[in-house]
Amino acid sequence: MSVHRTARKHGLRNLPVHIILIGLCAIWLIPTIGLLITSFRPVQDINSSGWWTIFSKPKGYEEYQTYCSVCHGDDGSAIPEADLSDPDLVQNYRRSFSLLPSLSREIDGQPHMADSSVPDETQTAAIISYMRRISGLDSSSRLTLDNYIDAFTGYRGNNTYRADCASGKQSVDLYCDIRDLLNPRGMGRAFMNSLFVAVPSTVLPILIASFAAYAFSWMDFKGRQWLFALLVGLQVVPLQMTLIPVSRLYAQLGMNGTFLGIWLFHTGFGLPYAIYLIRNFMGGLPREIFESAYIDGASHWTAFWKLCMPLSIPALASLTIFQFLWIWNDLLVALVFLGGQHPVLTYQIGNMVTSLGAGWHLLTAAAFISMALPMLLFLLLQKYFVRGMLAGSVKG
Amino acid sequence: MSKNSSGIMRQKPMTPWMYLLPALIVMITFIVYPGFNTFYLSLRNNDNSGWASTRCLAGQPCWGVFENYRYALTSPIMQTAFLNNLKWIILMVSGTVVLGLLIAVLADRVKYEALAKSLIFLPMAISFVGAGVIWKFMYNYGSSQVQIGVLNAIITALGGQPVSWLTEPQINTVALIVVGVWMWTGFCMTVLAAALKGVSEEILEASRVDGANEWQVFWKIMVPQILPTITVVITTMVINVLKIFDIVYVMTGGNYGTEVIANRMYIEMYKNYDPGRASAIAVILIIVIIPVMIMNIRRFQRQEEMR
Numbered sequence: 001m002s003v004h005r006t007a008r009k010h011g012l013r014n015l016p017v018h019i020i021l022i023g024l025c026a027i028w029l030i031p032t033i034g035l036l037i038t039s040f041r042p043v044q045d046i047n048s049s050g051w052w053t054i055f056s057k058p059k060g061y062e063e064y065q066t067y068c069s070v071c072h073g074d075d076g077s078a079i080p081e082a083d084l085s086d087p088d089l090v091q092n093y094r095r096s097f098s099l100l101p102s103l104s105r106e107i108d109g110q111p112h113m114a115d116s117s118v119p120d121e122t123q124t125a126a127i128i129s130y131m132r133r134i135s136g137l138d139s140s141s142r143l144t145l146d147n148y149i150d151a152f153t154g155y156r157g158n159n160t161y162r163a164d165c166a167s168g169k170q171s172v173d174l175y176c177d178i179r180d181l182l183n184p185r186g187m188g189r190a191f192m193n194s195l196f197v198a199v200p201s202t203v204l205p206i207l208i209a210s211f212a213a214y215a216f217s218w219m220d221f222k223g224r225q226w227l228f229a230l231l232v233g234l235q236v237v238p239l240q241m242t243l244i245p246v247s248r249l250y251a252q253l254g255m256n257g258t259f260l261g262i263w264l265f266h267t268g269f270g271l272p273y274a275i276y277l278i279r280n281f282m283g284g285l286p287r288e289i290f291e292s293a294y295i296d297g298a299s300h301w302t303a304f305w306k307l308c309m310p311l312s313i314p315a316l317a318s319l320t321i322f323q324f325l326w327i328w329n330d331l332l333v334a335l336v337f338l339g340g341q342h343p344v345l346t347y348q349i350g351n352m353v354t355s356l357g358a359g360w361h362l363l364t365a366a367a368f369i370s371m372a373l374p375m376l377l378f379l380l381l382q383k384y385f386v387r388g389m390l391a392g393s394v395k396g
Numbered sequence: 397m398s399k400n401s402s403g404i405m406r407q408k409p410m411t412p413w414m415y416l417l418p419a420l421i422v423m424i425t426f427i428v429y430p431g432f433n434t435f436y437l438s439l440r441n442n443d444n445s446g447w448a449s450t451r452c453l454a455g456q457p458c459w460g461v462f463e464n465y466r467y468a469l470t471s472p473i474m475q476t477a478f479l480n481n482l483k484w485i486i487l488m489v490s491g492t493v494v495l496g497l498l499i500a501v502l503a504d505r506v507k508y509e510a511l512a513k514s515l516i517f518l519p520m521a522i523s524f525v526g527a528g529v530i531w532k533f534m535y536n537y538g539s540s541q542v543q544i545g546v547l548n549a550i551i552t553a554l555g556g557q558p559v560s561w562l563t564e565p566q567i568n569t570v571a572l573i574v575v576g577v578w579m580w581t582g583f584c585m586t587v588l589a590a591a592l593k594g595v596s597e598e599i600l601e602a603s604r605v606d607g608a609n610e611w612q613v614f615w616k617i618m619v620p621q622i623l624p625t626i627t628v629v630i631t632t633m634v635i636n637v638l639k640i641f642d643i644v645y646v647m648t649g650g651n652y653g654t655e656v657i658a659n660r661m662y663i664e665m666y667k668n669y670d671p672g673r674a675s676a677i678a679v680i681l682i683i684v685i686i687p688v689m690i691m692n693i694r695r696f697q698r699q700e701e702m703r
Contacts, residue, residue, distance in 0.1 A: 014505055021502045024495075025515045028578065031530045032518070034546060038533065050544045208418045215415035219407060227416075232696045233689045234427055238639050240661050240678045242430035244437060244671050249430075268426025271419050300411060329523030331642045336666065346525040346642075353529060353646050360533065360544075367529040374521040378514075386517065386586060 039364035040143045046360050054142060060130025063123045067116065076134045090135040096124035147365035154186030187369045190348040194370075196259060197334070197344055198327040201266035202320055208267065209274030209319075210312070214304050216275065217282040218290060228279070234272040242269075243336055250337065257341035265337060266330075270323050281315035282308055314384070321381060322388030325374050345370040431682070438464050438675035448672055464676035474677070477655040480569050484640060484656065487570065489633045491577040493626065496584025500592055501614065503585075513589070517582035524579070524642030531575045532647055535561035563652045572654060575643050580636065584629050591625035592618060628695075631688050638684060657681055 037051040068076075068084070076084030083089060093099040103118050104111075112118075119127065132138035146160040155161040157171060165176035174180050181188035215221070216228055246265060247256060255261040285308070293303050309316075327333075331346040338344060343351070349366050378385050439461050441450050452458035459466040468474055499516055503509045519527060536545030537560040543549040548558040561571045595618055603613055619626075641658035648654040650663065657677060665674035 017502050017505050021499070021506060021512055024499060025512050028516050028519070028581075030546065031534050031578070035530045035533060047544065048542060050542075050546070050549050052546075052549075205422075208422065211415040212419035215412040219412040219415070221409070221412040224412075229693050229697065232693050234423065236635055236685055236689050236692065237427055237431060238658075238678070238681050238685065240639070240658055241434050241682050242427055244665055244675055244678070245430035245433035246426060248671075264422070265426055268422045271423050272427070275419060300407065300415075325521065329525070331523065331525050331645070332662070335662075346523050349525050349529060350642075350646055353525075353532065354649055360536075363529055364533065367526045371522045371526045374523075375518070378518060378521040382514065385521070 035364050035367060038360060039147050039368045040145070041361070042140060042142070042144050042146070043359060043361040045142065046364075058130065058133055058142070060126035060128070060133070063119060063126045064130045067113065067119050067123070068127065071114075076131065084131050085135050087135045087137050090128075090131045090137055093128055093131070096121045096128065099124050099128055147361040148369070151362050151365040151369060152186055152188040153180040154183040154189070156185070184343070185348075187345065187348060187366050190343050190345045191369065193338075193342045194328055194344040194346075197262055197266075197338070197342075198324050200259075200263045201270070201327045202324045204263060205267040205270035205274050205323065206278075206316060206319055209271055209278055210309060210316070211304070212271075212275045213278035213282050214300075214308055216279045217285075218303070218308070219300070231272050231275055235276065237272075239269065239332060243332075247336055256337065257339060259338075259342065262333060262337045265333060266327055270326075274319055274323065277319055278312060278315055281312050285311055317381075318384045318388035320388075321377060321385050325377065325388075328370075328374060434675045434678050437671050438679045440672055442670055442672055444671065451672070464672045465680075467673050468676040468680055473655060474657075474660060476653060477657050477660045480654065480656050481638065483569055484573055484576070484637045485634055487573045488576045488580070488637050489630055491573070492580045492584045492633055493588075493629060495577065495581045496586075496629075497588050497626075499581070499585045500589035501618070503589065504592060513582075513585065516585055519579045520582045522579075525646050527575055527579050528643055528646035531571075531578070532562070535571055537561065537563075562648055562654075565653045568648060568652050568654050572643055572647055575647070576637070576640060580633065584633070587625060587629050588622065591622040595621045631691065635685055635688055638681060 034051050037054055038046055041051065041054065072078050072082065072084050077086075093102070100118070100121070103113060103124070106112065129138065146162060149155070150161045153161050153174065155164070155174070157164055161170075161174070161180075164170040165174070170176055173183065173185075180186065182192075183189060216224065250256045250258075250261050289307060289311075290303060293307055298306070329346065331350055334344045334347045335350070338347065340347070340351075345366075349363070349370060352363055352366060437444065439448050440446070441448050447461050448463040449458070449460045451463050452460075457466065499512070503512045506512065533544075534546050535548075536543070537548060537558055538544055543552050543558055547561065552558055559567065562568050599617060600613060603617055608616065639658050640656055641662060644650055644654055644656050644659045645662070650656070650659045658681070661674050661677040661681070664670045664677060
């Protein structure tokens with residue numbers, strides 16, 4: 001970076017720049033934050049208030065402050081004979097009509113509410129819900145892990161997985177132990193399936209591509225130029241162009257819905273880019289290293305494994321991340337070749353959005369489960385990640 | 397191909413092909429052969445028992461062996477899809493490139509450049525499906541008093557009427573395109589930022605000293621210098637947009653007039669079980685992409701000559 005460029009970064013003389021940039025970053029971040037917060041909220045809360053209310057005070061706080069806290073105190077225990085933090089007392093006032101009479105009544109010849117007016121029904125209801133919270137009667141947290149547990153185990157009931165298992169009323173396909181992580185409807189199983197699809201579909205094409213890239217870089221053969229130009233063209237062939245014949249072929253071979261089928265398909269579509277990328281890197285390695293290796297009697301095989309592959313690790317790392325994420329995030333190929341037989345994460349979520357109509361509590365948790373690994377890779381390996389994504393941005 | 401990387405060790409004539417063979421077999425099986433097969437299937441009838449001309453009905457318009465293309469090019473639902481794809485291309489490509497360039501230029505002037513760029517790039521890491529869920533929640537339309545979707549909450553807080561973003565015609569396609577822009581701006585930003593770093597700082601400073609304002613520096617110096625990169629970004633984005641499938645599939649399923657080509661192809665094949673029509677749509681997709689393919693090869697050959 002030049003001196004000028006660094007110098008220009010200092011000082012606040014570009015206030016509009018900061019405002020626009022920070023504003024854009026906020027717009028980019030808000031949707032994801034909304035999803036993340038929602039995935040930790042209890043289902044009743046999600047549907048009755050926006051996720052941003054998590055930052056405000058609990059329900060009834062304002063009303064309690066207006067009408068009650070002057071005498072009863074902020075925690076409700078200021079008057080010993082009317083201790084609002086005592087569950088046994090609050091227990092008696094479940095609805096606004098049971099509390100309202102007591103608020104209108106006179107105490108020791110004075111109105112209960114002294115000078116201020118008596119709250120209306122809605123306000124009273126809010127006050128009750130706040131009293132239940134400070135007395136400990138309502139101990140439900142504003143944040144919960146239940147959505148994740150329900151999503152992982154594939155729980156689809158009206159309660160929560162934990163509550164159902166505690167009361168022994170779980171549905172017949174749940175065991176209430178570690179086995180539920182493998183429930184075919186759950187995201188736990190889908191996570192495993194996604195891994196099982198993505199790892200071989202990443203390793204296989206990169207290995208095969210490395211061999212081909214070595215031949216393109218360090219061997220001489222007829223037709224090398226036009227074959228490589230053809231490869232550049234193949235990179236932009238859309239997946240859609242080959243889905244139908246391949247799924248017909250798989251149907252004949254009984255390979256629809258098998259892991260082998262999807263591994264091979266991803267390998268085929270990953271190769272043109274992988275070869276292109278690795279060859280560009282390998283071809284740029286210093287020629288002298290190879291010359292001296294060959295003079296020392298190294299064979300191509302030795303040069304490939306001992307020299308070329310170790311030196312190409314930066315390119316291989318970028319490619320690995322890109323190919324892995326491409327497959328992890330893919331929906332179309334999984335939909336066509338695996339379907340519901342081995343549901344992967346994207347397939348499961350797609351199903352939940354389109355047909356099953358799962359609630360937001362499950363959907364947000366499921367979506368975040370599928371996003372956690374890519375985001376982690378992004379944060380840890382940003383350099384390789386960005387390089388890989390840029391190189392492969394028009395694949396398939 | 398560069399001379400310096402040509403074969404430098406004697407080898408048996410078959411050796412290179414041994415290294416290439418696995419890759420060639422897999423690519424021919426999964427890309428080349430199916431590609432030609434799709435073209436053949438697009439000329440066949442529904443169950444591949446005869447040419448597509450057998451599907452023609454007496455007294456109806458008929459394109460003979462290209463009957464599937466008549467459907468793919470003239471049916472109302474496909475014309476909706478083409479029109480929508482055109483909207484996608486115009487709005488998403490211009491949106492991602494303009495925003496990407498804007499952020500690249502602005503981020504270059506602040507100390508938190510890396511952080512800002514990371515935030516914008518982050519959506520590239522997640523799946524279209526995940527982005528679909530995120531934005532479906534943003535667009536949530538509550539028929540009752542409470543709006544739990546951010547956009548409608550803002551609108552109602554300002555006193556407006558909530559909008560059903562995903563079912564309202566015209567609005568919904570734009571709403572889907574916004575998701576695409578949100579995901580892909582990071583890509584454009586990163587490529588353009590790299591190109592901007594290559595613009596000579598001396599020239600920029602010289603023009604500033606000569607009295608050019610920032611606006612003129614941007615349009616007269618920066619943009620012309622990074623024009624080749626902008627072209628590459630635009631063509632890349634056009635191809636990506638043409639293949640958009642997941643966002644539409646997850647968020648609207650192509651209903652309410654949001655159909656696009658790639659989703660239509662999926663529905664013809666796996667919902668209507670009509671390989672002939674689905675193949676015809678796929679062939680149209682590749683025909684649109686072929687010019688870009690040739691451009692890429694030409695550009696590659698130019699690069700190789702310069703190596």
